[in-house]
Amino acid sequence: MTALLDVRDLHVRFRQDGAVTHAVRGVSFSLERGETVAIVGESGSGKSVSALSTVSLLGDSAEVTGSVTYDGQQMIGADEARLRKVRGNDISFIFQEPMTSLNPLHTIERQLGESLALHQGVAGPQARARILELMEQVGIRDAESRLTAYPHQLSGGQRQRVMIAMALANTPDVLIADEPTTALDVTIQAQILDLLKDLKDRLGMGLLFITHDLGIVRRIADRVCVMKDGEIVESGPTTEIFANPQHPYTLKLLSAEPAGQPEPVPQDAPTVVETEHLKIWFPIQTGLLRRTTGYVKAVNDATLQVRAGETLGIVGESGSGKTTMALAIMRLIASEGAISYKGEDVRAWSTRDLRRLRKDMQIVFQDPFGSLSPRMTCAQIIAEGLTVHKVDPDRDQRDLVREVMVEVGLDPATMDRYPHEFSGGQRQRIAIARAMVLRPSLLVLDEPTSALDMTVQVQIVDLLRDLQAKYGLAYLFISHDLKVVRAMSHQVIVMKEGNVVEQGRSDDLFENPQTDYTRTLLQATH
Template sequence: MKPVLSIRDLAISLPPGADRAFAVQNVSFDLNQGEILCVVGESGSGKSMTANALMGLLPDQVEVARGEAEFEGRDIMALPDAERRKLRGDRIGMIFQEPMTALNPLMRIGDQIAEVFEAHNRHTPAERREKALALIGEVGLPDPEKIIRAYPFQLSGGQRQRAMIAMALALDPAILIADEPTTALDVTTQAQILDLIKTIQQRHGMAVMFITHDFGVVAEIADRVIVMRYGEIVEQGSATEVLQSPQHDYTKALLRAIPTDHVPTPEPVIAQPVLEVRDLRKTFVTSGGFFKPKRSVTAIDGVSFTIARGEVLGIVGESGSGKSTVGRAIVRLVEADSGEVILDGQDMNALNADQLRRARRRVQMIFQDPYASLNPRKKILHALSEGPIVQGVPREKAHARARELLEIVELDAGAADRYPHEFSGGQRQRIGIARALAMDPDLIIADEAVSALDVSIQAQVLTLLRDLQERLHLSLMFITHDMRVAAQLCDRVAVMQHGKLVEIGPVQDVFLSPKAEYTRNLLAAVPGTDWRKGAA
């Protein structure tokens, strides 16, 4: 099989003061015509840097130190910027991880697709519109005439990713680079996008370089696999070889870190409820406009459940199922329309502002993006001690407790004197856990707390959460779209769809004998299900 792309001895240098001299070094591999090559590794492994070097999208002060990338008889790395720009979108297309930041929020989807043709002087304006419509249809977006006029914020995450794929396909490239295109998506949307990429790759005969940290995704779509660590390739081979007979210790460690399909049987929790949610309801209504009617979306539709003291309850479902809205309604970051939230006999929804401020100490949240929830201008000591100080804890005592909490979440106490940007994603999530613990709460609500982490870091944070929960006898409400994660951590699981609770029960019952068709579909959509069953 003839390579469509050959990379030889690629090295990408980092600026002075970085934690290592090279982001990528000694990297050589081929991408063959008509194959899907998965590049796997944790954050910092160099996989995205390699793709950005090919596209000429490296950050300032980061540059290619040496190496070649032969494509269609030319070395991409040696091309002038103007020639590299001609290749981008034309012969090499790219799908980014977060389409909301890659799409222009002020331009309609149709105009953004048409802009690809315009940038390369292709077609008349009328032809560009017709081709944009055809592409929107090809990537499975509903009602192309409506989508072509929509803005990015009017689409769901999966729809925005489909729009990005349409843009990448516009000029029928020979290579498609997909950089973590499904990481932020729920399992059913992820399965749809993976199937779409696989279908389009076969239809167009493209070579696909697919960057991911999820071996479940690898099992679904890869023909060959490259495993990277600290900027170097540590293993490569066919998907079957790497998944079933990994050679390098790092590959074996990544595979071990994947949440398994084994469902533990936790001891039943029979303690008194710390939280009772009764018939909770919330409907969001848009304001409309001159030409748009008001639109209402039911986010929570009569939800009721309890969480016992010392219990972990998982809330699972797709994006838009209402699971995060339930978590926010419990602490009144979102005001429910009706229903009761009883925390140790006290209805949170009936409290006035002063009462609510005092009651919130007893229920804390861990958010999905800890960097966004930490003040970048304040040291970690401030983040961990601010809440207790506001609640009347003496400053010295709060500071001492902050350093103690850092050690509890397995960080050095000296981390208190550093800023959020000085930590990795996994370390910041540990800080988020420490901040939640600082108020000595009765209940912690973790909203997608591990969904953005690499599998090995995710495994560490899950182990930490379970250890803390058992050691401190915490009650935990764990919101996630990842069924495998819920199976590993939770005592009971509640499944939500369109604002309703469709199933709730002990974790082994829900996962091994699901009653609802929706639950069965969620379980079937988890990437790599067939591979994991074969490996079991």
């Protein structure tokens, strides 16, 4: 019997400025109707390139050879008219970041309607009825009120559901999901995976799932292909691959999970940051006179303490107030309630006083590429804070940069390269070096590992623990990845809709959660 999608001896080469990059090397796999096949590997392994090759979406610089058949018909070398008919109609894609895939200027109704009009000629009331049906099918509540919404008015989970609705609009035979849950909260991630499995079973689709997360593969896939350096190094039924992996790279991926615990906090460790009844409400102002008609209650009542050498993990879904609370502690946004730094009330500090606070409190963001200037070299990025805060003015800045690069595991010989010349893990190390060069007392880590491959996550967790033990750093560690939080944190706060619903020692909270919401979060990671 002919497979629904059959890829044989696929090679993809990119030619640019006379150089040739052999991105995919002899890849072969098949997908049957009603089956889920996962392609697993780290960034740059060729997963997405292999998937995009199925309907020739790689652009003019790509040279594709081999065979890709959909329902027995050859896709490589097919004319544009044939490819247009298949794309989005018979083979649909869900991409990793819905915010970049959705048009920010068009409403949800218009974007869903475009696909129906293009492939089925459906418009007007008939299209609207189908759009509402799709939105309800993917679990968007109160769908009718969302039709006129723009992408920025939806949460991350809702945007991803819209992407899935667009992919399903024409009832495709093959759905290719490229890292569709990477940036989502654990509860939303679990909902999206359950939704995809349910839709696949009901509609009889073939699902090609691309990911670097083996936990997701175990949960959703029938068969798995492990990719490394453009090649499939191992493939087979999911249960067999997990029970008896044969290739060293598969073993490496399976063992790449943050583990262990941070060093215990000394008994006499001084308190670095403390808050009491912290409250952050943003006024909603309407009308010509901008009268306050209500409040967005971002954080309602947060009391916490972080000592030198201690990590406070802050977990919760998007919109729960995690990052807002950290920004208020750093005095970057207004708040009510007491905030003290090393015993001093910082609420009344002047702009000049706050400059010292800026040096002592540093932040590392989720997306290292977005937080590093593409126009500055690695050395310039790391040294910028030294100039602003006049740190060690008598020392050569390049010497200080060299020292901190070695400390975070970067080769100082690369200091004159630009961010795009580094991998994701290396860029995150640059961001950590930029913060560490100022020798802060408190480091706010806002989802610092969520955009990274599993093996790189382990490296970054080990690095952060080593730096904390060496310098007695206090960490505020914000994450939706509970495995990473457990490996990093001494204390944990669980937030929901601006409220602290549970807090306590990390081991106690993970072993014996006291609230239904914490139990729901923990269950969603299994």
